Amino acid sequence: MKKIEAIIKPFKLDEVKNALHEIGIQGLTVTEVRGFGRQKGHTEIYRGAEYQIDFIPKVKIEIVVVDEMVDDVVRVIQETAKTGEIGDGKIFIFPAEGAVRIRTGERDKDAL
Amino acid sequence: MGAINTGDTAFLLISAALVMFMTPGLALFYGGMVRQKNVLGTLMQSFFALALVTVLWVLVGYTLAFGPDKFGLIGGLKWLGLNGVGQLPDKAYAATVPALVFMAYQGMFAGITPALITGAFAERMKFSAFIVFTAVWSLVVYAPMAHWVWGVGGWIRTLGALDFAGGTVVHISSGAAALAAVLVIGKRKGFAAEIMHPHNIPMTVTGAAILWFGWFGFNAGSALTSGGLAGLAFATTHISAAAACLGWVTAEWLKTGKPTTLGAASGAVAGLVAITPAAGFIGPLSALALGFIAGAVCFYAVSLKWRFGYDDSLDVVGVHLVGGTLGALATGLLAQKVLNGAVADGLLFGNAALLGKQAVAVAATIIYSFVATTVILRVIDAVIGLRVSDENENVGLDLSQHSEVGYVWHE
Numbered sequence: 001m002k003k004i005e006a007i008i009k010p011f012k013l014d015e016v017k018n019a020l021h022e023i024g025i026q027g028l029t030v031t032e033v034r035g036f037g038r039q040k041g042h043t044e045i046y047r048g049a050e051y052q053i054d055f056i057p058k059v060k061i062e063i064v065v066v067d068e069m070v071d072d073v074v075r076v077i078q079e080t081a082k083t084g085e086i087g088d089g090k091i092f093i094f095p096a097e098g099a100v101r102i103r104t105g106e107r108d109k110d111a112l
Numbered sequence: 113m114g115a116i117n118t119g120d121t122a123f124l125l126i127s128a129a130l131v132m133f134m135t136p137g138l139a140l141f142y143g144g145m146v147r148q149k150n151v152l153g154t155l156m157q158s159f160f161a162l163a164l165v166t167v168l169w170v171l172v173g174y175t176l177a178f179g180p181d182k183f184g185l186i187g188g189l190k191w192l193g194l195n196g197v198g199q200l201p202d203k204a205y206a207a208t209v210p211a212l213v214f215m216a217y218q219g220m221f222a223g224i225t226p227a228l229i230t231g232a233f234a235e236r237m238k239f240s241a242f243i244v245f246t247a248v249w250s251l252v253v254y255a256p257m258a259h260w261v262w263g264v265g266g267w268i269r270t271l272g273a274l275d276f277a278g279g280t281v282v283h284i285s286s287g288a289a290a291l292a293a294v295l296v297i298g299k300r301k302g303f304a305a306e307i308m309h310p311h312n313i314p315m316t317v318t319g320a321a322i323l324w325f326g327w328f329g330f331n332a333g334s335a336l337t338s339g340g341l342a343g344l345a346f347a348t349t350h351i352s353a354a355a356a357c358l359g360w361v362t363a364e365w366l367k368t369g370k371p372t373t374l375g376a377a378s379g380a381v382a383g384l385v386a387i388t389p390a391a392g393f394i395g396p397l398s399a400l401a402l403g404f405i406a407g408a409v410c411f412y413a414v415s416l417k418w419r420f421g422y423d424d425s426l427d428v429v430g431v432h433l434v435g436g437t438l439g440a441l442a443t444g445l446l447a448q449k450v451l452n453g454a455v456a457d458g459l460l461f462g463n464a465a466l467l468g469k470q471a472v473a474v475a476a477t478i479i480y481s482f483v484a485t486t487v488i489l490r491v492i493d494a495v496i497g498l499r500v501s502d503e504n505e506n507v508g509l510d511l512s513q514h515s516e517v518g519y520v521w522h523e
Contacts, residue, residue, distance in 0.1 A: 044309060045368050047378060047427060048415050051307050 039087030130329025137322025144315030153509025181265025231426030232290030279389025287433025352403030356383020359407025
């Protein structure tokens with residue numbers, strides 16, 4: 001099992017979710033996050049005072065899949081979340097040690 | 113004792129309710145501009161000020177402001193605890209409405225004025241210190257100044273200076289107190305180093321809208337009768353707010369390249385402040401010019417805190433002291449006897465003397481409020497301390513002062 005974390009542009013979330021659904025992904029977790037990479041932040045102005053905001057809003061998708069699914073999931077996210085501009089985000093892949101479905105107690109592959 | 117006029121009474125009752133609504137409106141206006149961890153502490157200061165000052169007003173504030181004159185400086189204690197203030201009109205003030213209605217109407221002004229100051233020391237004052245300050249300030253600063261300007265025998269009223277609805281008493285006094293307060297209490301931790309931007313501008317815009325709405329009671333109601341004068345004040349109030357909204361947004365657009373929502377809301381409030389002393393004395397086009405200029409001037413005035421390094425957190429000095437002073441002096445330029453037979457013409461209509469009187473009233477208000485506020489705050493600081501601890505300032509007023517939070521994390 002692997003855990004895939006993708007940091008993407010917020011407006012791409014629905015598109016990515018639909019594409020993942022099409023390849024059989026049953027569930028995922030989404031968090032609103034902020035961060036910075038190579039993309040520059042923006043300026044906010046309050047009563048004439050200008051502030052440079054470095055942390056840009058992004059969405060983090062977390063999804064745990066069996067090993068055979070990893071390549072498909074990563075490809076789908078990469079293709080769907082891409083705009084070609086700086087700031088499209090990143091995908092990270094981690095080994096997942098186990099999983100438990102809380103309702104039934106099923107484990108690992110059965111719990112996904 | 114005069115006869116009650118039902119139209120005047122109905123109008124002043126409604127006006128009093130409108131002015132009451134301004135203080136919770138101010139709470140929202142300020143509450144949206146602070147950081148999330150201080151939203152309740154900020155709302156609470158305005159909301160509680162209205163309640164606290166109302167109680168004091170009934171017991172002693174009203175008679176200090178409007179009781180029989182003592183030396184032109186303060187009212188006597190004849191109406192302590194509203195003794196003798198009843199359903200019959202008091203001829204000296206609103207001659208056609210019950211004295212109780214006039215008392216309630218004036219009490220709303222007394223309530224909002226110390227609430228205005230809270231924007232200056234936002235996000236760092238102990239609630240206990242705030243209570244002591246507000247109570248003492250309303251009796252030692254507000255009540256005598258209301259007497260000077262509106263009380264029969266009050267020295268500024270006798271001098272012939274004009275203040276239709278509280279430009280000096282409410283706005284200059286709270287603005288000067290705000291300046292004194294930020295100098296005594298000091299900056300917030302991290303001021304100018306950390307980003308402290310508003311946490312909820314929709315809340316602030318809602319508050320500004322409520323202030324604009326309530327201000328019709330504040331200014332038109334100050335005619336104390338329902339008729340032509342109230343109509344003039346209503347129109348000039350609305351015109352000035354609108355023009356000032358345009359003035360502020362124009363100035364910021366030119367300077368920063370962007371028109372902002374916070375700027376539009378702030379500009380409208382600046383225009384309402386500036387028209388307050390002038391509302392029943394100047395014409396519609398004068399109000400338009402005054403408002404537009406006030407919007408632009410206040411936009412530049414709020415940036416002074418960065419240049420001089422004082423932390424007037426929500427710009428009480430830039431809006432109320434500067435806007436109030438502008439309005440009070442403009443009254444000396446733009447007042448017209450043809451609009452209000454009870455007053456003298458301003459400089460632009462051929463009478464220079466009024467402007468001098470306005471300047472005296474402005475200077476006296478600034479000096480008295482600044483000095484008295486400084487003394488009050490220094491004494492409170494020495495006895496119980498003004499500021500929350502550094503740790504509590506980091507945590508925020510909501511948790512540290514009130515043990516609650518404005519926004520729950522989940523259900």
